[in-house]
Amino acid sequence: MSGVHLKSVRKTYPNGAEAIRGVDMDIQSGEMIVFVGPSGCGKSTLLRMVAGLESISGGDISIGDRVINDVSPSERDVAMVFQNYALYPHMSVRGNMSYGLKNRKMDKAEIDKRVNDAAKMLKIDAFLERQPNQLSGGQRQRVAMGRAIVRNPQVFLFDEPLSNLDAKLRVQMRIEIKRLQRRMNVTSIYVTHDQTEAMTLADRLAVINDGLVEQMGAPMELYNDPKTLFVASFIGAPQINLIPVKFDGTTLSNGALQLAGFSGLPENTDLVLGIRPDVLRVSGDGQFEMRVDLVEQHGGENLVYGALLGATNNEGDDLEVCLKGDKEMLPDLDGTLRLGFDSSTAFVFRKDTGERLI
Amino acid sequence: MKRVQFEHSPIPYLFVAPQIIIIVVFFLWPAAQAVYQSFLLEDAFGLSSQFVWFRNYSDTIFSAAWLQAFWFTIIFSTLVTALSLGLALLLAVKANEVIQGASTYKTLLMWAYAIAPPVAGLMGNLMFNPLIGDLYGFMNAVGFDFDHKLDPYDAGFVVVLISVWKQVSVNFIFFLSGLQGIPKSVNEAALMDCKSPTRRFWTITFPLLAPTTFFLMVINITYAFFETFGIIDTTTQGAPGGATTTLVFKVFQDGFRGADIGGSSAQSVVLMLLVLALTVIQFRFIEKKVHY
Secondary structure, eight states: OOOEEEEEEEEEOTTSOEEEEEEEEEEOTTOEEEEEOSTTSSHHHHHHHHHTSSOOSEEEEEETTEEOTTSOGGGSOEEEEOTTOOOOTTSOHHHHHHHHHHHTTOOHHHHHHHHHHHHHHTTOGGGTTSOGGGSOHHHHHHHHHHHHHHTOOSEEEEESTTTTSOHHHHHHHHHHHHHHHHHHTOEEEEEESOHHHHHHHOSEEEEEETTEEEEEEOHHHHHHSOSBHHHHHHSSSSOOEEEEEEEOSSOEEETTEEEOSOOSOOSSSOEEEEEOTTTOEEOTTOSEEEEEEEEEEOSSEEEEEEEEEEEEOTTSSEEEEEEEEETTOOOOTTOEEEEEOOGGGOEEEETTTOBBOO | OOOOOOOOOSHHHHHHHHHHHHHIIIIIHHHHHHHHHTTEEEOTTSSOEEEOTTHHHHHHHTOHHHHHHHHHHHHHHHHHHHHHHHHHHHHHHHHHHOOTTHHHHHHHHHGGGGSOHHHHHHHHHHHTOTTTOHHHHHHHHTTOOOOTTTOHHHHHHHHHHHHHHHHHHHHHHHHHHHHHTSOHHHHHHHHHHOOOHHHHIIIIIHHHHHHHHHHHHHHHHHIIIIITHHHHHHTTTTOSTTTTOOHHHHHHIIIIISOOHHHHHHHHHHHHHHHHHHHHHIIIIIGGGOOO
């Protein structure tokens, strides 16, 4: 087993577009890394560069001690699970799983053993002789996983493998992937735009934005200690409440909204206050009020949405806030709630650079 | 189970009538005529005819000229189909890999599609003209004693070359669209599973092109059997000594040049049966190996 190391990796397309703008990363052996970011941020491109499906314009990618920049995809000892599974439609499930091994001139008995073991592990041993078009989406997904597993590679690459599954199956497969990865202890890189998948699967998470790694760390570290406005807004569901504010030396203000208890912030600069929905509390002596307009009941918890009274967003409209409460919290619609938060649990960012100040 | 019956109206029949009339007038009726005439023997001036049972058929099938045309048609069709499919596949695979100037390149390869077979034949005729033909001059200049007016193999070479050239563009278009129909991710998965491009082609790309290949094979055999008539008529006209006469060309020659309506009809009936048998074989045995 070996880790993956990226040294100032760049990708520039012939038309001059920069997809990856210098990424450094050390992935430890056996670690599960998730690349997360909005569409077009370069996360898939980066994964495909590790796979060898995209050329590397600058920097080095190595697996273990071996630099693989110019090694062909089939010789990098990596296996990939594609978003749409990419099964060979003219081969049976067994054919799909054994194809890569046959091309590597592996012994027939060994191929059979590996295919049967992987099929048993993934519970697809009953379908081995079927064609891919006779399988359901979830089963195809498993075959795609099986094709990667039998290779017994140094690195697994997952390119949004669950995005074509229905919600229930997605949760189930997510758990299975995590278990499999634990059990096989293979270095894995997983690309997703779904922050729940990212949070739950990752040993470490890399938030990618515009071709750069914005922040990398354990999921809870990114949640509790985001370095930038982008990371704070991307990680966490429901999304963090962001309130544009100004600092006058003692208080943060937005219109009639005045929040005391902050210090050491630059004055006359546009700032953004970030408060997670789960640190907001309903309390009589809270700092501000919200007008409730929607309650989402999720079963175990309720999400209360509404406008923050006295404050406006950058366009001058009502500023929406979200509060997370237990299932008993059912405030009257159009009523007001007084909310409070501990200023030590809030974040303050510079609006222009996105850098976190508190 | 009770079935719902709708009131019958004659209007649907009116809508299909034009198609039915076309089929009856231009296909069924002439075919029936051919079958009927294949049992008749006409005098040289077409004034009287006599019912001769299967005489026309036995005369046809046992004549050396018909057998020569039969074997030439088989070899000619095999060569034209194999070469035009093979070349088109090679060109399509290469064109699919081109990144810069791809559309210009593809358009250039498709141009020949717009040329009618007789026109292709005329162009070929000019190029192989013993006085001014560039290809004729070239073949002789590089050391072949080339003369398609006298040598049956040279004549065969000319008609095969022109027929293949004409057909490659059609096959190219279909192969190219077939190649582009293969999902990108399947090719990428193959790239990670198999190092050798040749092996990748034969184990992934080619099997996925099988439906296209099968369809083109049927089209190309039909082309080689029937449509090459225009090419042969404008180049060799079956010469030398009937060496480049296909079955269709012979039907035309015997019927319209030789005024042997009965014999020519018998030949077309035999040809019809041959094509029928060929089609059955294609769909029965080859289609089974195709994954859609």
